[in-house]
Amino acid sequence: MQRNFLIAETWKKALKTQPLIAPWARAGLETSRSIRSLAKLYASGTQFDRRITGANLVSVCHPNWQGVRSASEGQGGDMLYLPDMTARGVAKAADLILEAGYTHVAFNGFWIGYDWLARRLKSQRPSIRLFGIWHGSFAQVTETFEGADDLKRVTDLAREGVLDRIGFVKNGMEKVFRYFGTPADLVLNRVPLQEHAVKEWDENAIALIPSGPNIRKNCHTQIIAALMSECFAEIHVIEDELEYLYLDERQRQRLHYCKGLSRAEIFELMARSTLAFNVTLSECAPMVVLEGIAFGTPCLSGNNHGIYDSNETLRSMLLVNREDDVCAIVDGILAIRENYPELLAQLHRFAIEYDRMASDGFEEFLNT
Template sequence: MDQKYKVLLEEKELEIYELKRKISEYESRLNTLSEDHGTKLSNERELIKLMETKIFSLYRKLRTWKDKYFFTKRNDLIYRNSKEIVNLIPYKSNLAIHHPDWMGVSNSTKDLFEHRLPLPEMHSKLLINKIADLIIDRQIKHVIFSGFAEGYLQLSRRLKELDYSIMISVFWHGNTTHMYENYSWQRHNEIIQLHQEGLLYRWGFAKKTMAELYAYAGFPSFFVKNAVNNRNLQVSQSKQRGISMQKDRVGIYASGETWNKNAFTQIAAVKLMGDFKIDALPCNDRMKEYANQIGVEICGFQGGVSRAELAERLTGNLINLYVTFSECAPLLPLESLSQGVPCLTGPNHHYFEENPILKQYLVVNEPDNPVEIARKALIAIDKREEIIQLYNSWALENDITSKKTVRLFLMGVRS
């Protein structure tokens, strides 16, 4: 913290401490006064009231100063980091912008687009203008917002103000289920605004059916296929050999703790599989309590981990479960299979349509049925080698078609 701010804050905090000490003093004296000292009692109480008002005012000032200080520091940090990254990008390139805290979105962006800029929510017009200047100075020809965070609409408009020829596209990683979430609904409406204002070049979707829906509704819609770039998983072959697979461990991983991630049904399924333990992320107290109630050993915590650490956890399991109720185009099952570990999924994505045998092995059509999940998990364990061979063949073709969909999306040409 800058010395000037540090001194100011310390002074005000000391002033508050002294006022609180005086209040305690006066309250103590009040207790010794009887109601006979009417006027004095009234004056003392009034004095305490005034001091409490002053304390409240000081707290408000402190909060304002702290907010202003940290807000300014945050914006400065975002700008410095952005400048450093943008200056390394070749002139007249495509640039994909994503929120660095959205891990699934960030990983997808990293796997699909060569040049990227991590950019969190922006609430400052000054910061938005400075980021826009960086992009324009680099003569970026096409900006792709991978995911759509708060502030991206304003940045889009500013970019178009500075250079109307710059192309603005969005790559949306959600589905219609996300319309229940206020944040997603608001961002979705902002993309609609971009389209209505004539500023949106292309709207890509990671979920095939979403691309079909929005194309039918008259939007410039494109299907952009997810694929996993194994180099980005950061688990080398030598490291993989050093990770011992635990033959009695099942992984249950998700991006959050919402109902649609289906954690409890999957915990129940592991119980039905036999003598297995669970490694889960996130893993909250209720999940631990439920596992304990039905007699399943579970470990994990509520926080997230890096992509590299997640890849290590995936690799260390006999099988991983990602049997959820609603998805777009989840990367985790592909990451697991890329590491040689089968992963069951729910019936909510377009993966494996080209390979019905692989789809039969890995897709659970009844995600709320722990008996069915357990049955298919035991089959997948038994057919592990066949599944990985089938996946590797499918992945080769998927990588080719994924690159093609990205290329067509950037060019604005429908296949």
């Protein structure tokens, strides 16, 4: 029996004997999954096929953190989804990882119990390589006390030698923490490459805005810009209806609120969309942008991440410099529509190059 399926069965047995998660989280628990089975989530054609060499890797993340989860599933190893853990749950998780013979563990984000698990793994097997991957910006960290505390726990573990290295997906954060004496590197999220048809921008164009109500997500501004552009027959917003939008009936008819979609349904909608939006006020390395690229759907985003740093043409066309300016977003939409065929061709080439760069960089990060 393959190792990842063995872990899944063992973990299920453990759950029967001891509650390892809060009751509200039990329904969402998923156990170890081979990266090759992700086609069920991303649709057929997923190509996370460049597996990490020289490392027997398991990536750990919370099952309900959608962006972090998407990024984690591209790291090339097996997956272990762990929500809140009791002390006994930590012991069971450590036993599962050690018995399976993993040599490398990547913690994506740092949830309740992850620091206990890291300490236990290192104390029981000092040779195991442990990594913390931080998916967030400084602005995101300061939104809540918990966010700031989680980052402090990660950096403290690295300085103590429990974590061998920290990878930051936000450009520049790795330099900040190296300055303060923490072993840190920049890590790029991979592109979940897809087979997809070439799109056209026509009178049935669809806009996708997968932003929540958090003020940093800038959802209101993006909706108004999509409406004002008069470029879309439908605008899908993955959120509850926003009551504070002062719209007439004609405008409201174009808006479709669809909070609660499954990941598979979101990806299906992404594949059908003409343009996605992620013009937020602060970002790290947004998976919405990378998933859009993967599905052949350009994503207009704020100038607050480094995904397009290697391609000046894409930077100029897909980044909005004034994220909270409705008119600046409208200008971006119109420019993309005007250059849509050429933009799609560039994005296709860029996706392959960027994914290779991300994969090679992560392999180097694990083996440094």
